[in-house]
Amino acid sequence: MISYPFDYVRPESVEEALEHLGGDTKILAGGHSLLPTLKLRLSAPDKLVDIARIASLKKIKKDGDEIVIGGAVTHREIMDSEIIQKHLPVLSEGAAVIGDPMIRYKGTMGGSLAHADPSADWSAMVLAAGGEIVIQSKKGKRTVPATEFFTGFYSTALKDGDILIEIRFPVPEEGTKMTYQKFTQPASRFALVGCAAARLPDGSARVAFTGVADAPFRDKGVEEAVGDWSEATLEAAAQKAAEGQNINADHYASEEYRLHLAKVYCKRALLQLVN
Amino acid sequence: MSNKYIGQSVKRVEDKRFITGKGRYTDDIKLLGMTHASFVRSPYAHARVTSIDISAAESMPGVVAIFTGDDIKETGIVGVPTGWQVNFKNGDTMKEPPHPLLIATGSTAKHIGDPVAVVIAETYAQAVDAAEAVEVDWEDLEAVTDPFKATQEGATLVHDDSPGNLAFDWELGNPLDEVNAAIDASAHVTTLEFVNQRMVPNAIEPRSYIGHYDEVSDKYTLYTSTQNPHLIRLLMCAFVLGLPEHKVRVLGPDVGGGFGSKIFHYTEEALVTWASQQTKRPIKWTETRSEAFMLDAHGRDHVTKAEMGFDGEGNVKALRIKTYANLGAYLSTFGPAVPTYLHGTLLQGLYTTPKIHIDLCGVFTHTVAVDAYRGAGRPEATYLLERLMDLAALEMGKDPVELRKQNFIPAFDGVEQPGYQTQVALQYDSGNYHGVVDKAMKMLDYKKFREMQQEAAQNGKLLGVGFSTYIEACGIAPSAVVGSLGARAGLYESAQVRVQPTGKVSVYSGSHSHGQGHETTFAQIVADKFGIPMEDVDIVHGDSDAVAFGMGTYGSRSLAVGGSAIMKSIDKVLEKGAKIAAHKLECAADDLEFAEGKWTVKGTDKHIGFGDVALTAYVPHVYPEGLEPGLDFASFYDPANFTYPFGCHIAVVEVDKETGKVKLQRFIAVDDVGNVINPMIVDGQIHGGLAQGIGQALLEGAIYDDYGQLVNGSYMDYAMPRADDLPMFELDRQETPCPHNPLGVKGAGEAGTIGSTPAVVNAVIDALWSGGHKVKDIAMPLTGERVWRAMQSS
Amino acid sequence: MSKITLKVNQKSHSHDVEPRTLLAHYLREQLSLTGTHIGCDTSSCGSCTVHMDGMAVKSCTILAVQADGSEITTIEGLAPNGQLHAVQQGFKECHGLQCGFCTTGMIMAAADLLERNPDPSEEDIRHGLEGNFCRCTGYHNIVRSVQWAAKSMSELVN
Structure with a gap:
């Protein structure tokens, strides 16, 4: 297996990287989404722009009341980060169920979000954690809420000439609880169905799914039904999971079974938050 | 004779090179001037080649040569043959359409990946780039992939001259009317219709070949990731390319797993060998994993209806089987033998069933060839029998273990008591079937498990236990017997034991090790028999120039057949050595005894060492008259019978009530593989076999869609067991010696795979019954969805 | 072609490589370190695992150019001087x-x-x-x- 030929550049800064974009260019971070597609000759970019070593994209920091994860931060760095473990432990725990140890050392949250595989783990967690995606182009920076970032099957709000530079999360209020529950696809280990859920101190919920439909989504129907967070209410809320979604089907899960799994994992996630 | 090594878990000799990265697999070999091959393959399962245009590709950088099916056709090379002929019931000859090396214009590709052209280039990347520039026009045709559907009226034909897509039909056992009558007279008949799904072998080393023609010596060398170098040489020389066998050397260096898939002679082996003669350059081809999924012969794929009749007391009275066996598009090397003589002959199982009949169709489809995959036919037979037994027990309200035991063939050692003649052509060598079950049940603690299961059910949890017993025919096989059944080759083994002048020993074995540890096990035997340190023994294998001949490694035959050949040569060495020793000690050879590496005159302390005798053989100054110098013996061993390992496997599972997901909690295996030379290696063989059998039950299975596309042809889609899918295995052993080979060994390579699959499925069914879901069967692999659906529908 | 310089098993190497060359290819073909194996094309099997700057990575999913400036340890260098790890x-x-x-x-x-x-x-x-x-x-x-x-x-x- 070998890709089509391409050029390779490794700019030192985001600004320099932006100069390279255009035409059939692809951005390379960890490479764990991109390189497999190149090796299988599913795409043929002219040039790869390697952003993995741009220092400004490698940081995890607390910026006022926000947690900022740089676009080239790896799964493993998130897993091990003290800042993340302290403020957003769901991301640290969630990182641990992505791929395998080798993939976690190289794959990045930014790359995963930009690739927008409909079964990727991060998307659900970022949605449930209220994340925002910061995008930079030559025109400047813009911030897109995660809820508006995923636009369809492998497609996002990113346009040609954009670089995903940060993912920002509000520092959760004291008492916030979050969890990520996943039914693993037995071959790829992606999420056949993944449900991330957050319980906020005011009693509201954020519930998001991956693996269920063409794109990850926040599930308002469930969120509005959590009520008093009693077990019975949560079980009823979970029954609303993925209502109105176009459910995916493949040889591991038909539409019917996938929807069933969405309900089960929704329930498990919600119950996790009350204990 | 005392054994210092035999029976001991001696650490493996071969490990050092593998753990340090110094193993030498075919893809690791670089030859001077070596070029690289990449194939142009059919994207369709069934399509006619209407034109091939290589003009653009020819001018690409680095291209050395391009060959198409048209070029091959011109040479008159027809293709690769099968090694086994199974004729129709009415005596008509088996249909054996050609399997061409490359598809020519006007001909049809018959499965995804069927090759049309090959590009040879200076680098791998250049070969891949140029192969993509070869333009092929295709006429896409209808495809059929299911073996039952392929036989039905109106199904599209894979080969024009094979009506109904039949390669052959075949039957075995008692006359059908007798079996029908016995079924009709049964008090209870248990019936199962099921698919034993298609498995992808997935040796982690992809196949790799280097063809190297040397103009000066007019000699061909093929490096190949094979399980049997000599058989590849024979097939390639005598049937495919017509090359002079003495001018062809086939090397099987370190091989990264085979599990059957590397037994067979593949078109690419012949092609790189032939093309190297054309280009006068060495050519390497290593398949990608995507190619491996498409091209390496798959396993299993049976569509079966099975009926088992019982009398009022639960005694098995009859077994009637109808099976459609998928052979794929072409007959692979052992393709016809697997569903017939390696499957139908095992339907007696461990039971005294008096009437058995199997009727089987060998069917062509637009899929890659199906051939031997770990167990080969025997897992299919065992699955069928052991599913029926468990289901019958549930249906009749009997205990599944007691029902089996009630029907077991009583113990026999094959010496005092004769072997057991089955209704399906085999004579079992020795067995004690109750023994393995009793041991396994003790390990399980059955009573306690049933209590736990009840308690779990009360707490809303589904626990289940599943049983399986098995017998397999290994150590294949007596040449005359397999010859009468259609084998086109003998199935003996050769071994040469060369005692060097200094008393060191080189052993040349026709068996081939690709993970089994022959370099250790064989050395243990030789060292003990000669009373010398293991370090003084070297095992040479995998080189047709060094080893006289060989039939290779598969069917758990290496120790039983290859080891026995070594034993024959050892005996010859000791016999001649005794003559030399007697001469030196001035006594009769009969007055000597050999032990601990020396010949001693009985009743005295006069002795001479093994090394001294070896030196004398090569420096024969004081030497028996008329005796040839040297101490070097070759032997061929052709076994008297198959060997028959057997065992009892037990699985314990928990089923997630909400999702249907199965968690394997425990796996117990008590196997009787005859005498054991290296317990550590035998346990390792069992472990690996279990993982593959469990994989079939829970995770694996190739899926072709109606167009013949392989839906799950990558590791992202085809699930195989990973470390966290399996528990620690609980093993024990019983040793009933094989009565007909000198080591008393039976073979351990396939036992784990054969026994484990039905145990797991039975356990899941048991778990569902414990929760009130009276499910008869669930199709493998038991994915969450399938188990969930089974619960929903019951 | 891109020039890369990296340390493999404590030894410095400098080569011109095609950007599409995988680290696994580079180690096997250019440096003849054939202990690193390639078993699949989807980053699934792990046969190609090496250490890169102290982390286990799949060398079939890393371009040689991405490893420029890195320190790589392969199985051949896991335990130097003929000892075993x-x-x-x-x-x-x-x-x-x-x-x-x-x-x-x-x-x-x-x-x-x-x-x-x-x-x-x-x-x-x-x-x-x-x-x-x-x-x-x-x-x-x-x-x-x-x-x-x-x-x-x-x-x-x-």
Whole structure:
């Protein structure tokens, strides 16, 4: 297996990287989404722009009341980060169920979000954690809420000439609880169905799914039904999971079974938050 | 004779090179001037080649040569043959359409990946780039992939001259009317219709070949990731390319797993060998994993209806089987033998069933060839029998273990008591079937498990236990017997034991090790028999120039057949050595005894060492008259019978009530593989076999869609067991010696795979019954969805 | 072509490579370090695992140009001077390998696991090796090999 030929550049800064974009260019971070597609000759970019070593994209920091994860931060760095473990432990725990140890050392949250595989783990967690995606182009920076970032099957709000530079999360209020529950696809280990859920101190919920439909989504129907967070209410809320979604089907899960799994994992996630 | 090594878990000799990265697999070999091959393959399962245009590709950088099916056709090379002929019931000859090396214009590709052209280039990347520039026009045709559907009226034909897509039909056992009558007279008949799904072998080393023609010596060398170098040489020389066998050397260096898939002679082996003669350059081809999924012969794929009749007391009275066996598009090397003589002959199982009949169709489809995959036919037979037994027990309200035991063939050692003649052509060598079950049940603690299961059910949890017993025919096989059944080759083994002048020993074995540890096990035997340190023994294998001949490694035959050949040569060495020793000690050879590496005159302390005798053989100054110098013996061993390992496997599972997901909690295996030379290696063989059998039950299975596309042809889609899918295995052993080979060994390579699959499925069914879901069967692999659906529908 | 300079098993190398060259290809073809194997094309099997700047990575999913300036350790350099690393020894002691093909990647992954978690539970080991396929051993003896290595390393420390 070998890709089509391409050029390779490794700019030192985001600004320099932006100069390279255009035409059939692809951005390379960890490479764990991109390189497999190149090796299988599913795409043929002219040039790869390697952003993995741009220092400004490698940081995890607390910026006022926000947690900022740089676009080239790896799964493993998130897993091990003290800042993340302290403020957003769901991301640290969630990182641990992505791929395998080798993939976690190289794959990045930014790359995963930009690739927008409909079964990727991060998307659900970022949605449930209220994340925002910061995008930079030559025109400047813009911030897109995660809820508006995923636009369809492998497609996002990113346009040609954009670089995903940060993912920002509000520092959760004291008492916030979050969890990520996943039914693993037995071959790829992606999420056949993944449900991330957050319980906020005011009693509201954020519930998001991956693996269920063409794109990850926040599930308002469930969120509005959590009520008093009693077990019975949560079980009823979970029954609303993925209502109105176009459910995916493949040889591991038909539409019917996938929807069933969405309900089960929704329930498990919600119950996790009350204990 | 005392054994210092035999029976001991001696650490493996071969490990050092593998753990340090110094193993030498075919893809690791670089030859001077070596070029690289990449194939142009059919994207369709069934399509006619209407034109091939290589003009653009020819001018690409680095291209050395391009060959198409048209070029091959011109040479008159027809293709690769099968090694086994199974004729129709009415005596008509088996249909054996050609399997061409490359598809020519006007001909049809018959499965995804069927090759049309090959590009040879200076680098791998250049070969891949140029192969993509070869333009092929295709006429896409209808495809059929299911073996039952392929036989039905109106199904599209894979080969024009094979009506109904039949390669052959075949039957075995008692006359059908007798079996029908016995079924009709049964008090209870248990019936199962099921698919034993298609498995992808997935040796982690992809196949790799280097063809190297040397103009000066007019000699061909093929490096190949094979399980049997000599058989590849024979097939390639005598049937495919017509090359002079003495001018062809086939090397099987370190091989990264085979599990059957590397037994067979593949078109690419012949092609790189032939093309190297054309280009006068060495050519390497290593398949990608995507190619491996498409091209390496798959396993299993049976569509079966099975009926088992019982009398009022639960005694098995009859077994009637109808099976459609998928052979794929072409007959692979052992393709016809697997569903017939390696499957139908095992339907007696461990039971005294008096009437058995199997009727089987060998069917062509637009899929890659199906051939031997770990167990080969025997897992299919065992699955069928052991599913029926468990289901019958549930249906009749009997205990599944007691029902089996009630029907077991009583113990026999094959010496005092004769072997057991089955209704399906085999004579079992020795067995004690109750023994393995009793041991396994003790390990399980059955009573306690049933209590736990009840308690779990009360707490809303589904626990289940599943049983399986098995017998397999290994150590294949007596040449005359397999010859009468259609084998086109003998199935003996050769071994040469060369005692060097200094008393060191080189052993040349026709068996081939690709993970089994022959370099250790064989050395243990030789060292003990000669009373010398293991370090003084070297095992040479995998080189047709060094080893006289060989039939290779598969069917758990290496120790039983290859080891026995070594034993024959050892005996010859000791016999001649005794003559030399007697001469030196001035006594009769009969007055000597050999032990601990020396010949001693009985009743005295006069002795001479093994090394001294070896030196004398090569420096024969004081030497028996008329005796040839040297101490070097070759032997061929052709076994008297198959060997028959057997065992009892037990699985314990928990089923997630909400999702249907199965968690394997425990796996117990008590196997009787005859005498054991290296317990550590035998346990390792069992472990690996279990993982593959469990994989079939829970995770694996190739899926072709109606167009013949392989839906799950990558590791992202085809699930195989990973470390966290399996528990620690609980093993024990019983040793009933094989009565007909000198080591008393039976073979351990396939036992784990054969026994484990039905145990797991039975356990899941048991778990569902414990929760009130009276499910008869669930199709493998038991994915969450399938188990969930089974619960929903019951 | 791009020029890369990197350290492999403590030795510096500098080569011009095509950007599409995978690190695994570079190690095997250019440096003849054939202990790093390639078993798949989807980053699934782990046979190609090496250490890059102290982390176990899949060298079939990293371009050689991405490794420019890095320090790589392959199985050939895991234990210098003809000695065996505890994990290598463990695999031999516990029959953690059969055909040997996945073994080198498995050892590199296990060495990384123990580096970060010197006292892993059976579950930790199984979870930690989920990126490596073995088709021969059923993982039973691989788990035991890693346990052996963990014990042996802790005895060295204490």
